[in-house]
Amino acid sequence: MSQPISVHNLKAWYGTQLTLKSVDMELPASQVTAIIGPSGCGKSTFIRCLNRLHETLPGARVEGDVHLGTQDLYKVDPVDVRRMIGMVFQKPNPFPTLSIFDNIALGLRLGGVHNRGQLREAVERSLQMAALWGEVKDRLSEPATSLSGGQQQRLCIARAIAVQPEVLLMDEPASALDPVSTLRVEELVEQLKDTYTIVIVTHNMQQAARVADETAFFLNGEVVEFADTTTIFTNPTDKRTEDYITGRFG
């Protein structure tokens, strides 16, 4: 069963530069939360704090706390955090030296699954969910880099869901995709949200409106407004949110 994420007084630095200034958010379980905001406002930084990826950069620092259910994520091994919280990146990044099959199977193998049949099944299931199976089922042993950009991104989605995390973070997963693949990713999000808590960063207002239950508007490292998606898009309380979604800046 998926669990909610609660973020309290979260701050993040790059070197001495404070990029995330005290973020408080409750991300409900089994829902899709969209993060919107102008470029450079800290959307990626925010979700990278949720799976503790931010701290892996030299000089980067985090303060505050993040809970998954009742678990304080900053008090457990970061490796375990990342097994519970999967991530899809802004740019497709399949493992370049591995085959399509192994890209998905590696996470499972490292998680202790070695049975050939089980692996095949899990790989097929993940690829089905990511709407990629039909296109790659006859070329599973080819290198992942032989796929197109959009296919690579769906492979990364499949790779993330294969290990069955509880939360899925997606950083503009469709920014490199054509309209058809974008639609597939959105359908996938719709389908996955029963089992996963999903956080999706997007520049695409329509996309947020289509897939998200809740939407947060970020500006300069702060949450300006966080409410259910309909409210944000039809009746925002903050003037800056309204300006942004009506395209007056950003």
Add this chain to the structure above:
Amino acid sequence: MKKVSSGIKTADKVFHVATGIAASSPVLFLLAIAAVVVVQSIPSIRLMGWHFITGIEWNVGNTYGALMHKNGVTAAAGASFGALPFIIGTLASSVIALMIAIPVALFTALILAYRLHGWVQWIVSILVELLAGIPSVVIGLWGMVVLAPFVAHGLGPVLTHVGVLIPYFRGPVGTGMGLLTSGIVLAVMVVPIITATTRDLLQQVPVLYREGGIGLGMTTWEVVRYIAVPYIREGFIGAIALGWGRAMGETMAVLMVSGNAINFLPHNLYSPISSMAAVIASQLDSAMSDGSGMAVHALSELALVLLGLTLLTNLLARLLVSRTHHRRQGVRA
């Protein structure tokens, strides 16, 4: 269209010829050296045939006695040039060097590329490069004074216990001058070369790919093992080959710690050896006194074998490094 003046045309021709000469000079230089070595080797090749690389006895013969005529060439009586001990000495010591250097260099490079940042990284990098710049005679001196006694009295006696499993580790340990000490000295010289190249390669692994693994919940080691190292694989092998070439060609340091074995093959890990490079350096002087000239021809043939081996490893290295490069570009697209 305006006509190009003949002055410009001449300048252009001069430029072409000049760049042509400049560009081809390394090739010409290499060919010239190879030609000399080959020509100088011919009498020895005729005298010894395949026995040169299968024979064990290296004997200049009686340079004051009667001359011997064999296979159409002339040599001192009793002369025999079997270079197998030196070929084995070169190969064995350089392979031992690699077996020590590869893990050390990979580990150091990983720490340099991923663990250290800022000025600490800078300082350690400088230290590694300084190590590469130490003259080999200085390392050889350290090998004689410090390492050889340590091998004889400390490391060697401990390693002989492994002899139960692997016969080559069995004693006697001897003076400490020999194969193992040569290998360690060579490792010290090769580590900086492999480390520097590997560090550069590791730093070129896009962080996006590593984050893909980290984000999936891989440990640091798993990211290295499954993403970074496979990504640089050919380049890393290339770096190893470069180091190998360096180890095989090294002369002075090996000459100082090898124990100068002649006419026998190494019988264990501590046995005295000689390498091709060391023999050429140490024997050339006395070879000059061979009136038949054959001793010099034999050393030339030794140089030819060494040149062939180092060229081979170097070519292999370039090939592998450039293949990594191509693939990396392919991945970026």
